[in-house]
Amino acid sequence: MYKHGDVVIASPKNNEGKPRLALIVQADWFNNANPPTYIICLFSSDIYVELDFRPIVTPNDSNGLSVISQLMTDKVQVVRTHQISKKIGRIDKNSLLLVDGNLKSLMGL
Numbered sequence: 001m002y003k004h005g006d007v008v009i010a011s012p013k014n015n016e017g018k019p020r021l022a023l024i025v026q027a028d029w030f031n032n033a034n035p036p037t038y039i040i041c042l043f044s045s046d047i048y049v050e051l052d053f054r055p056i057v058t059p060n061d062s063n064g065l066s067v068i069s070q071l072m073t074d075k076v077q078v079v080r081t082h083q084i085s086k087k088i089g090r091i092d093k094n095s096l097l098l099v100d101g102n103l104k105s106l107m108g109l
Helices: 093-107
Strands: 006-010 020-023 037-044 069-080 084-090
Touching: 006 037, 020 069, 069 093
Parallel strands: none
Antiparallel strands: 006 020, 006 084, 020 037, 037 069
């Protein structure tokens, strides 16, 4: 089971099944039920500072990132559980709060 805020390696079909770093953004109350799918946002190593709704995440020992990355909160997608190969880390609490706020704003919630 993966948790909200986990950094994972996922292979979404719309990315031709190539492994990509992603963040689990699905709420834990749903994850506790051993879901068949997870809602994720992909990371990108291409940084566009002008896209302020895409949080920039700096690598550290906890998150498992190897380069500064930008989280594409405007490209939310769903993957099946078997499309996630493993957890490599977890983003910090402040970054997760920023991601959650950006997702709420982008979705008009």
